[in-house]
Amino acid sequence: MFEDIPVDVGVIYEGERIRRKQMYVELGGPHIKEKFELTRVRKPEEVEDEKIVIIGPDLKDLEEGKSYPFGILVEVSGPQLEKDLEAVIERRIHEYCNYIEGFMHLNQRYDIWLRLSKKSFEKGLNTFKYIGKVLIRLFKSELPIIEKMQVTFITDPEKIKEIYQEAMRIYEERDARARGLKDEEVDMFYGCTLCQSFAPSHVCVITPQRYSNCGAISWFDARAAARVDPKGPLFPIEKGECLDPVKGEFSGANEAVKKKSLGEVTRVWLYTAFGYPHTSCGCFEGVAFYIPEVDGFGIVHRGFRDVTVNGLPFSTLADSTAGGRQVDGFHGISIEYMRSPKFLQADGGYKRVVWMPKEVKERVKDFIPKELVDKIATEEDAKTIEELKAFLKEKGHPVVERWKEEAPLVPVEEEAVAAEELADFPVATVAELARTAGGHRTL
Incomplete structure (x- = not known):
């Protein structure tokens, strides 16, 4: 041939x-x-x-x-x-x-x-x-x-x-x-294993309101593919019982993911970045990443060439979620999923999103609640965590209400002693952590 x-x-x-x-x-x-x-x-x-x-x-x-x-x-x-x-x-x-x-x-x-x-x-x-x-x-x-x-x-x-x-x-x-179809209105979801050559435990669950991570296959596309090529990488998933409508857990999706990942992944929550988040390969369009300092989420897309507000570039954040793993606070996503009412639903949706590149914000602007559009920072508003905190306070972002009281300042003498004690411990770089966690990198 x-x-x-x-x-x-x-x-x-x-x-x-x-x-x-x-x-x-x-x-x-x-x-x-x-x-x-x-x-x-x-x-x-x-x-x-x-x-x-x-x-x-x-x-x-x-x-x-x-x-x-x-x-x-x-x-x-x-x-x-x-x-x-x-x-x-x-x-x-x-x-x-x-x-x-x-x-x-x-x-x-x-x-x-x-x-x-x-x-x-x-x-x-x-x-x-x-x-x-x-x-x-x-x-x-x-x-x-x-x-x-x-x-x-x-x-x-x-x-x-x-x-x-x-x-x-x-x-x-x-x-x-x-966009006009809801997850509640269908009995069938679809799965995709096209990326398993790069991430063997990754299974994409495609629903009307949760596009494939790569952003290339909708529920309609997956349905058509499963019909014409029933032995192919796209397959039907019986939705089954809805175990949690907020987190997006369905018995049928759990069974399908467990089977197709050979038992590596047993549960998946479709609308959250915590607990049992949807797995990712490496072909996702963007990453939703948790920023603990503000108790909110940043979003970064593949085309963003600068470092994000937490000092890390897309490549490092992608390492943290790729490879078919479930990592709390790191979530591979498509741009179209950001237009869905189910987007990070269990985590607060856009009320929890605090930063994203200007390019992405412009693309999804019409799908962000109007009262929040100006309260979400871009690289032009904040380049550091401190700048982000100041921006969120000034704009009155809903996430500010979640903040706990700041910890009391540590006296300089105590800080110095603590630093000496910590010096005896080995410190891994972010890149090393990504490697030990199973991430991959293309140089």
Whole structure:
């Protein structure tokens, strides 16, 4: 099936990490603003089967060691295909790219991050044509409802900018469709294990009001995928008994998560960051992180390049919640989940959110209670915990009412003695704590 491809192709390569020193070139990623992957269902006459188009420089024409804007457009047709399947097909680009030896794909939609290894480039993987052939063959063999498929790879910055705007509009249309449906109105949730090659114990529970962590699959998308590919990574979950409507605990979700995680995770609370929070892989769009100094939550998204208000960057906070673990106070989330009435419901919702980047705030502004919009700080309002405290007090944020009396100041002499005593104890860095807790890092 892949005899004409210069590198191996198979499930064995899923989860392969390509470090910076091993990479030949990087496509998209955290340093590139505009990147995307998009799937469109077309009419049969609009798709030329197995056609592969490259707009801009090909792999062999890119400079080694550099990062480039990048876009993938997949166009498919078939009588059984429907618009609901676009997001599902799109999400599988992640899975099938990772089947290619020495080709790493992370994240989704406008957050994609790909790397080609030097080793695979030297073996001959020097054109997008090979990657296109692999994608077309895998998609058509595993999803026979795809009768015709063509793939376009884009590295031309101007063309990327043009299609990027269209992609963002399409993503928003998809997300908006699911907003009118409530969790209480359905008997079935859906699960996704697409990311288990990177986090074996992670199972995403997708409900009408809790989007997938990656932000790419809605309840409608998952339902469509489970119907057309019943043996695939997306599957139905009988909701079962509602054990706690506030925390979002359902007997059916517990059973499904326990089974699909092989017993690693036995309970999940869908609407909270504490107790048994929803697990995360590493493909989440953002992280909700608890800030004990103010008894509130900060939010940070993948595209935020500065440190957050607690002094930690997105990468460190992501380490604290990734890997399929349940960690109190750390919660991988999608941007669309922030638009849900169930968002951190058990923790107080937006009454408990105290800080987020301005970019995210603008994107979800219409879904934050009007009386709270100006009371949530951004990087322009507070860069430190002390500045955050002052801002929250000045604005009268509801979280201020939760604060306990400040502890009495410790005399300088006592503080010095305490410091000497603590000096005898080994101190781990945040990075070391993340490693020992099972986190992962891409350098």
